[in-house]
Amino acid sequence: MNYPKSQEILEEIKKAKKILVNCHRSPDADSVGSALATYLALKKMGKEVKVICPDNISEDVKFLPHSEVVEKIDFGKFDFGQWDLFLILDSGSPGMATGKREGVLPEIATIVIDHHKTNGKFGRINLVDENISSTGELLFSIFEDWGVEINKDIAQNLLAGIITDTGVFEYPLVTSRTLDIARALIDKGGDRQEIILNIFKNIDFIKVKFWGEILTRMEKDEAGFVWSAVSHEDFKKSGSPASAKESAASLFAPIVAGTDFGMIMVEEEKGILSVSLRSRGGFDVSKIAEKLGGGGHLSAAGAKVYVSDFDQAVLKVLEAARKVVNENQKK
Missing domain, CATH: 3.10.310.30 (Diaminopimelate Epimerase; Chain A, domain 1)
Structure with a gap:
């Protein structure tokens, strides 16, 4: 077990039928990739899932598998009452998640999964590891704990998050574990060259x-x-x-x-x-x-x-x- 809290989160997921997953404001590839990987993992569990974002995703992440499911919403007008659980990923604060200065979260059970050292731990359950490179890397370990089988689409989304948030493995939080995970994702079908081409070599x-x-x-x-x-x-x-x-x-x-x-x-x-x-x-x-x-x-x-x-x-x-x-x- 990589994280004892993984099991607590999984139990909440099992109880929920309809689950929301967020991309944060001005979402990068770690935000979008993590949300899409989680979307696919939850769909495997038979859940009804919607990925929501306060902004439109940028063109450079639209190559990611299933990026079309990300829906731009106004957090002040969206009907959260129809949903059982909200997974907030890669967001250090409510304002980052909602895109609004006041950052007021909806009245819904929330679980925060993040790697930012400044995270305010504002969820009902918070799994925050500030010593890890990216939310993509964090989710790989959580998916291991949950027993999620990683397919090609999940691998591509997680790998995109890791490559982006590490600056192509440049930043200090890159460890041998990070590289082992990247290798495992490539072995599962993650395409490193496609990610680098679209995110770093596809500039308008x-x-x-x-x-x-x-x-x-x-x-x-x-x-x-x-x-x-x-x-x-x-x-x-x-x-x-x-x-x-x-x-x-x-x-x-x-x-x-x-x-x-x-x-x-x-x-x-x-x-x-x-x-x-x-x-x-x-x-x-x-x-x-x-x-x-x-x-x-x-x-x-x-x-x-x-x-x-x-x-x-x-x-x-x-x-x-x-x-x-x-x-x-x-x-």
């Missing part, structure tokens, strides 16, 4: 051009980090490319010599500054995200800043980052 030209805008604006702070910020007006002029901030953060924020981390800020909606942070080494960027009301991991984190004035929002992020740097230096 508009997004590539927008990366140029981000790099043009990039500055190096005396506190030891780089940052770039794009206003809503400039984001719209660039075509409002989906997930451009996250991908730019992964590509450019952690690579500058003489820095500890980097931050990419984009005002994707007017008055809402979205921030992606990436660590270059051992600097824990989740501490900055937490000060801004967000969360994540040591190597990668994010937050949303709700300030109407763009310059003031950027200043708030910079001040939070400098404060965490100063706190670290005093230790």
Whole structure:
């Protein structure tokens, strides 16, 4: 048994007939892949399952098996009363799951399964392992505990989550167990090349051009980090490319010599500054995200800043980052 709580979760699943599974806001491949793998596992158990998300999934994850079942909903209008159980995956907070700032969860039994170190453990049952690379890796171990037979479609979805959330096995939480699981999923039919091609080598030209805008604006702070910020007006002029901030953060924020981390800020909606942070080494960027009301991991984190004035929002992020740097230096 990998996780004693796996059995408790399975008992709740057995009692439920109709089960909801979420993808979080602006879902990445770990979110979508984990949700789809869970959907397929639950269908094997004879359950009625619906996968819900506060946003549309992006084009780069639509190659995943059964991605068409993901349904965009408004959490404030959806009828949760028809459902028995809600599995909340890869979401460190209610707001991440619902896509709403207030993050109010529906009146329904909830089970949280996640790997973010900043998870608030807001479910009735919480299985959170912050020492694991991805929710995809976590679910592999849970499925082992449940005795779920992993077929080709489940393998592809879990492998996509692992490859994405590890930066193709780059990040510190990658262990020999991670690699063993990836090998097992490939043996079950997971296609590593298809995943890498679709997620990392299938970039819309508009997004590539927008990366140029981000790099043009990039500055190096005396506190030891780089940052770039794009206003809503400039984001719209660039075509409002989906997930451009996250991908730019992964590509450019952690690579500058003489820095500890980097931050990419984009005002994707007017008055809402979205921030992606990436660590270059051992600097824990989740501490900055937490000060801004967000969360994540040591190597990668994010937050949303709700300030109407763009310059003031950027200043708030910079001040939070400098404060965490100063706190670290005093230790």
